[in-house]
Amino acid sequence: MRKRIPEATIRRLTHYLRCIEFIKETGAEILQSRDLAAFCSISDSLVRRDLSYFGEFGTKGVGYSINDLEKHIKKILGIDKIKKVGLAGVGNIGMALLNFPLLKNGFKIEAAFDIKEDLIGKRVNGVPIFHENEMVKIFRDKKLEIGIIAVPQHAAADVANTMIEGGVKGILSFALIQCPLKKKIPIRYIEIAAELEILSYEIEKEE
Amino acid sequence: MRKRIPEATIRRLTHYLRCIEFIKETGAEILQSRDLAAFCSISDSLVRRDLSYFGEFGTKGVGYSINDLEKHIKKILGIDKIKKVGLAGVGNIGMALLNFPLLKNGFKIEAAFDIKEDLIGKRVNGVPIFHENEMVKIFRDKKLEIGIIAVPQHAAADVANTMIEGGVKGILSFALIQCPLKKKIPIRYIEIAAELEILSYEIEKEE
Numbered sequence: 001m002r003k004r005i006p007e008a009t010i011r012r013l014t015h016y017l018r019c020i021e022f023i024k025e026t027g028a029e030i031l032q033s034r035d036l037a038a039f040c041s042i043s044d045s046l047v048r049r050d051l052s053y054f055g056e057f058g059t060k061g062v063g064y065s066i067n068d069l070e071k072h073i074k075k076i077l078g079i080d081k082i083k084k085v086g087l088a089g090v091g092n093i094g095m096a097l098l099n100f101p102l103l104k105n106g107f108k109i110e111a112a113f114d115i116k117e118d119l120i121g122k123r124v125n126g127v128p129i130f131h132e133n134e135m136v137k138i139f140r141d142k143k144l145e146i147g148i149i150a151v152p153q154h155a156a157a158d159v160a161n162t163m164i165e166g167g168v169k170g171i172l173s174f175a176l177i178q179c180p181l182k183k184k185i186p187i188r189y190i191e192i193a194a195e196l197e198i199l200s201y202e203i204e205k206e207e
Numbered sequence: 208m209r210k211r212i213p214e215a216t217i218r219r220l221t222h223y224l225r226c227i228e229f230i231k232e233t234g235a236e237i238l239q240s241r242d243l244a245a246f247c248s249i250s251d252s253l254v255r256r257d258l259s260y261f262g263e264f265g266t267k268g269v270g271y272s273i274n275d276l277e278k279h280i281k282k283i284l285g286i287d288k289i290k291k292v293g294l295a296g297v298g299n300i301g302m303a304l305l306n307f308p309l310l311k312n313g314f315k316i317e318a319a320f321d322i323k324e325d326l327i328g329k330r331v332n333g334v335p336i337f338h339e340n341e342m343v344k345i346f347r348d349k350k351l352e353i354g355i356i357a358v359p360q361h362a363a364a365d366v367a368n369t370m371i372e373g374g375v376k377g378i379l380s381f382a383l384i385q386c387p388l389k390k391k392i393p394i395r396y397i398e399i400a401a402e403l404e405i406l407s408y409e410i411e412k413e414e
Binding site: 099 | 214217218220221222224229246247283284285290292299302303304306307312313314352353360361376377378379385386387392395397398399400401402403404405406407408409410413
């Protein structure tokens with residue numbers, strides 16, 4: 001296990017990647033820490049401190065080669081090689097994800113799963129949709145490392161445990177998983193309703 | 208401005224709401240703090256501490272009336288009245304949101320905005336789609352309190368400032384907003400690529 005880096009630093013690394021994607025489109029090849037700072041509305045010294053966690057890269061007074069910096073950050077985040085993803089649930093959110101250009105971020109959805117018969121056997125954006133009862137086998141066969149859960153909340157825990165049985169290494173879930181899982185693996189949540197509710201609280205608090 | 212409550216407590220209140228929605232479907236009318244604790248995989252005492260932030264409600268040994276607890280939490284979160292929402296960007300994510308049952312959480316998307324001519328004038332799930340150049344007027348006319356940004360990243364800051372000009376009180380953005388905004392209002396992010404990247408980091412760290 002590597003040394004512990006604050007999550008806020010890791011999140012800023014992802015913002016640096018967004019900045020790099022953005023600046024690359026202009027054709028630039030060199031980037032200064034102040035470019036990253038301006039993009040993220042943070043201080044120059046914070047950028048330099050974040051990057052120093054991972055050793056020196058960049059030349060003082062010259063800046064960073066954009067390609068080197070991108071490679072370096074992707075290596076830290078473990079996306080220097082494509083990570084294979086299985087998606088459970090092809091409803092509104094699942095369908096949006098299948099049409100989302102995740103591959104440019106280093107993630108490839110290799111298989112999707114649902115229980116609705118009219119979806120099974122179809123492809124969306126090239127990704128085949130299987131019945132959920134094939135999930136363990138396909139996660140194992142295709143060596144899917146990441147599972148995305150976009151099923152209704154009542155089904156989320158079962159789906160998570162099924163993915164774990166299939167050998168998944170980490171889960172991103174759009175539904176709250178209620179019970180403890182068979183095995184402890186990294187789980188992250190995207191809770192759309194909760195974010196709106198917290199925003200509503202913050203708005204009321206200001207008034 | 209009210210007293211400061213930790214964000215973790217506010218987030219757990221949203222989880223309690225999920226639990227209440229879940230338990231209401233069983234027809235139950237009374238809830239114990241241990242039901243909330245089990246649902247969220249946290250301790251009973253943490254639940255009681257969270258709820259005590261907002262004064263005593265519930266009867267010792269009897270538990271909470273589900274309806275009262277729901278009303279109380281919704282009041283704290285400012286969703287005891289429906290909050291009106293404007294959505295910018297009717298792409299994959301925007302379309303998913305228009306089809307998402309946000310109303311049961313207390314949020315009503317009243318208008319959506321895009322720049323693609325073939326979308327403008329249409330309705331999705333009853334919500335009219337306008338051209339983005341009507342955003343200020345419609346935010347003002349309809350008194351939209353919350354803005355959801357689901358446009359490409361390079362357009363996000365302009366859209367945020369336009370919403371602010373329209374009088375929005377808080378923003379939920381799926382794209383990183385790069386520059387400082389005209390006015391400081393609560394902003395929350397849902398960054399799908401970043402969540403996957405952080406998950407990837409956590410997976411690598413475990414190995």
